[in-house]
Amino acid sequence: MTPTNPSLLAAQAPTAAPGHALTPPPHTVQRWTGLSRAAVGGVLLGQLLLAGAPAVLDAGALDRLTTLYLYGILALMWNALAGYAGLVSVGHQAFFGLGAYAAVRLADAGVPAYPALLVGAVAVGLAAVPLSAFMLRLKGGEFAIGMWVVAALCHLLVNLDGLVQGETGTSLIALQQFDADTRRLATYWCALAAMVGLAWGVFWLLRSRVGAALQAIRDSEEAAASIGVAVLPTKRLIFVLSAFGCALAGALWLATAVTFQPKTYFSVQWTAYMLFMVLVGGIGTYEGPILGALLFFAVETAFGAAGVSYLIGLGVVAVLFALMLPKGIWGSIERRWGVQLLPVGYRLKLRR
Template sequence: MSAQLVVTRGGTTSRITLALLAFAVIVLAATPWFFGVGGSGRAVALLVYVLLAVMWNALAGFAGLVSIGQTLFFGVAAYTTIRLSNAGLDPYLAILASVAIGAVLGYVTSLFMLSLKDGEFAIGMWVLSSLAHLCVNLDPLIQGETGTSLISLNGYAIETRSSITLWLALVLTLAVLAALFALLRSPTGAAITAVRDDELGARSIGVNVIRTKRIVFVLAATGTAAAGALWLASNLNFQPRAFFGVHWTAYMLFMVLVGGLGRIEGALIGAVLFFVIETFFASYGAWYLVGLGGVAVFFALVLPNGLWGWIGPRLPGEAIPTGYIINKSKT
């Protein structure tokens, strides 16, 4: 009998996870028929949280880029949707155009931001977000912090509007998740991990560090822009403070740190947990925020690697296999 190493990229756990995710997609797609307008709105909120959590995790957990200014893309996408729809473009086409503009903004921003390191990068992103906030306030259409509404969406019946918004949110979320999954399973995914773990070491073996970071940065910008445009479509009202506010950064941090940094599964779990907490406790006002802080402190002390950091090692194989699994087989 001799032992051989067998390399795989999936297994029973990943197949079960895929089945669960497929079931969740079907339930979300059917929400308008079973839960009406209110259910569709909550489903969009969940998908927005998933986008924010997964994209911030892609930056910090996979690429080591800790940003506290992702509201730059969240708020600019919502503002661009308002502007384009006001110019006569169909609001749903305006959403798609805003996502594309978010990707372009991410690329342009990466040209000068990725040269910054650690705290400089984090603060620099916050400064850019604050500048964008100030510029949006100067637009007469927005009326400062008074804001405006995505009026053109009223051209759709409320049932039709809620259904289309949910289905568009589902498609965009799946597209972003698929892009991230494909990226992490590609050779670039290995380069991303190498850059995160040891940037100098990665550069020494020929990894183009800036290009690698840029790929993740632009993807994160695109996903965050999609979240901002979808949040606007679901809520209709645009107030700059509500879209550029630091509370969104706090939500992203909470979801990723509670779910588990550096794993797609952790971001998904964190988003679902945050959604549940918000659904049942948001009406408690300040106590809701205190509770969020308490939960975050609890996880930092008891489960520093998040929920998935505790669950993942206890499962046979990866749930979302982005790496390789090496097993021994006897022959």
């Protein structure tokens, strides 16, 4: 829904003449509801409980939750780019792989293991700035294919690094200074902090003027530019943010796996996962990718061992959702019942 300025509506509202009662407006513009306030409170409480989860959960459960957090980051980052800015990428595995590679390189240069994960992601985000000067000139299918080409090129260049040893790969050896339990806890809390920080960051960004500008650009770049929206800087901001988020997810995935093999980290399956989570959950909604990540995690947990048939099943489900529920699960719920748990825009409430 197009954001509306409530103060502007208030300024334009009719005033009552002396001695006459003011007629109630036929509608009101709102952002928060009782349900949305309760939902935000519930999310904050849940995040606090998850921070204390290591006190009651076993090692296997912590590993699975860490994986879920990383899936959530990927879904949120891809949706911010495609769902709100209209930049559909099929090559975001480039940033995922580069985040892991940068962490390996920094650790080899003497940077402590866990700081290397964050610094590596920041470095990838900075590298995305000059890359955006070229990529954001492309539109639609050209941008999507261009990102796939970038991912393939990054994969080839990383293979040429002697430290990586081609597809043989290498390891984040610096992690071996920690025992398994310490490493598991540190990685868990880092993944949780990354997911929470990026999720709330995207939430407040979308609620700002930048969020309104992104949606205007998604609908029509020409129309957005005609009303004063800085199209290229706004697109660059969300592009760099999504690159940083995916790179951080890749670096943290390396912390869980320890080993780095380019063909694994630069695989197109990562972007396929992002597509599945966002399309099934609801592209262009804030809650949709979160729901999609939960569903994907549940499906992977139940059927991930099925191998190729599992991947084929994911593809079939994604196609069916695209055809039958193009707005995804949460998008369909929002459209039918008007439910918003984490509102990023304003709503027009008609007075009955």
